Amino acid sequence: MKKLFSVFLIALFAFAGAQESKETxxxxxxxxxxxxxxDSAKVDKVITILDITDKNRSIYQDYTVIAQDSIMKIEMEAIKKSGMMRDFSKSLKTPKISARIYKSYPGMKVQYVDKIANGFTPTNIGYSEDLKFNWxxxxxxxxxxxYNTQKATTEYGGRKWTAWFTADIxxxxxxxxxxxxxxxxxKIEDSDKNYSWVLQGNKKIKDYTEFSYIESLMQASGGKVNELSREKFEKTFSDFKKDPFASVRPMITQEMMSKSIPGMDGTVGDMMKKQEKQYKDFYNANDNPIEKDQATDKKKK
Known part of the structure; x- marks a missing residue:
């Protein structure tokens, strides 16, 4: 059962990529x-981070989970002392973005990585692009x-983009x-202002790791990325979003589903339903992708 509980923690908190290595x-x-x-004027905001390491790569991701490391450490200490599970979702914010984007220097190969469940094992899937922007x-x-900045424009993903860059960095x-x-x-934003990023600051990170405390603790990095074509990636991830527990469900017996969880309300089955709703709410919250033409291509198929 410990393995089962780990999967639900991973599902809620882990959006990790590569294995840990010491970098700055x-x-x-x-x-x-x-x-x-x-079809809505409502806007949302989230802090994202671009980490440019001394190992000739950069990683872009949502900062939400990493920013809550101190809270997670307190929660995990409480679990160790009490020996009881706790529902972390009551004290943590949910990230807005699950994917990570890697760029390798100097060739700037771009890799897009996200995570799906493969039975009780989190699995990284991704695709790579030799992407060139016509600035x-x-x-x-x-x-x-x-920052003193200069203007540049480009088109990408079915949108027109205006960027402001600084030669000082x-x-x-x-x-x-x-x-x-x-x-x-x-700063960069599209002409319709659907997406806008603005640099807020920076700092140096020693002993850098790209994943959070809970990801490290749960060993939830997902291992090596399973490289797919972009078309295969989109199909695989779309299937996962429709039924996040498709690969887990056959491995759980009715007896396991009816078991209660010490320290938490309800049974394993109740928790699965709750987690499944959280997954679907997360993925259904956005129908306006950054790369608008990708969504158009899907509709044509």
Whole structure:
């Protein structure tokens, strides 16, 4: 049963990528403002991070889980002392973004990675792109926060983008998949303002790891990435979103489903239903993807 409980913790908190390794990194904090629903004016905000490491790579991800490491340490200590499970969802915020995006220097191969369940094992799936942005660098300049920036435009994913970059920070990188300007991207948004990233600050990270305390504790990195074609990735991930526990359900007996969980309300079956709803709520919360043309392509198929 311990293995089963671990899977639910992993499912709720773990969106990890590669195995732990000692690095240093420059961490850049971007506030992402976005419209999760196409037919709504409602906007949402989340802090995301771009970590550029000394091992010739960068990792972009939601900062929510990592930001809650101190809370998780307190929760885990309480579990150790009491010997009872606790429902972490009552004290933690849910991330807005589950994927991680890796870029490798200097060639800037872009890898998009997300996690699915494979039985009781979290599995990383992803696809890679040799992505080249056709930037049009303009003479317009603007002060954004403390940064002196210059304007550039491009088209990607069915959207027109305007970026402001600073040559004062000599990384040719940026949030999400964006890169390739002669300096770090400070701000980038599409013409309809569905997605907008603005750099809020940065700091140096020693003994850097790309995953959070709970991911490390649960050994929930998901192992090596299973590389798929983009089409196969989209199909596999779409199937997972429709039925997150499809690979787990056949492995759980009715007897296991009816067992109560010490320290938590309800049975294993109740917890599965709750987790399944959380999964579906998470994935159904956004029908306005960054890459708009990908959603259009799906509808045509």
């Amino acid at each position: 990194a420059n961490r850049f904090f971007y506030e992402l403002t976005f419209k999760p629903k196409k 049009n660098i303009l003479s317009d300049k603007q002060k954004i926060g403390e 000599p990384f040719q990188d940026g949030p999400y998949k964006f890169y390739g300007l002669p300096g770090l991207i400070v």
